[in-house]
Amino acid sequence: MLKTQETQVRDTFLPFAIPDLGDEEIQEVIDTLHSGWLSVGPKTKEFQARFRDYVGSAEAVAVNSCTAALHLALVAAGIGEGDEVITTPLTFCATANVIVHQRAKPVLADIRMEDFNIDPAQIEAKITPRTRAIIPVHMAGQPCRMDEIMEIARRHNLVVIEDAAHAIGAEYKGRRIGTIADMTAFSFYATKNMTTGEGGMLTTNDTELAATVNRLSLHGISRDAWARYTEKGSWYYEVVAPGYKYNMTDMAAALGLHQLEKLDNFIALRERFANMYTEAFAEMPEILTPPVLSDIKHAWHLYVMRLVPETLTIDRAEFITELKAEKIGTSVHFIPLHLHPFYQNEFGYARGDFPVAEAVYDNAISLPLYTRMSEEDVYSVIKAVKRIVDRYRR
């Protein structure tokens, strides 16, 4: 009996996430190293252009992280001291940290159970005369209710900056994410749907905003003066704002060029694996599968399943420990912002403030979902979840 159970466990540990880089990426990096141009240069320019065309935005600016893109978006929008920016509690800390960097106040608005995304009605309820911007986050790769959010923003004259760290390739009512709001920030962090190791992109349809963000990403240096004072030669530049050092490198862009080509296939495979999970868990009263709306294209960055606590004798933390014993790596997305000490101490948030976000967080487990997994790996996760449920069913 014990023996049978033992042989069912995987031989090797299945990590929560692994990037999917091929020989094309490796060759492109070697080519970059041979070229002698390592920092922002021709490969970054090409990656920017291709990403812009993929998304369908008018402009794209490559930076060294999504966090940098979010920060520059706030700076370019003129967000500063005393301003309020509305966002979701169910996100990574970077979304709100950058608001604090600008000495503005992150005002949280609870999510909807239908998609784990910020609730437009809750946004409306949080608007004050100090509100300047909204940062919706497309949780797990499922787009927010953008029509409602843009309508609220227009009515109150607010800037909308999308945190699309999970949502490269996602669509809202047939429109690609990255073309809808004033500015959109994407992530190419190692675990995201496509990676440059570290990296990010800001897209916008506003040429002037793009020029501002581009300038701010490299010390606030303007080279427009070249055109005006050509006799001064290529050594001349002017600093027009105290900018940042947020530029992408050509080594990173070398990876991005090939990752972008593979992105649609990556998403298709992630979707197939997600559907395998959902089919397997559909009839189990102990497991809730993630919600999927019908008018969007999901980018499937994360597969967030939830436990039904009344049906089990163990809690979420113990379930994760059991999965680890089954050699399955997992994660939790996310510990809501209002449960972190800084946000509690600085802004007075407390448990109980955002009940829907808490209900998701308290029972959520993110299962492995990435393209380096095999179908067999997916089945091994399914079997492990089922075994643990069988063992601890109430």
Ligand SMILES: *Cc1c(COP(=O)(O)O)cnc(C)c1O
């Ligand atoms: C990963 C992530 C970020 C930060 O992305 P970086 O590229 O690492 O800066 C921001 N927001 C969300 C929701 C994320 O998951």
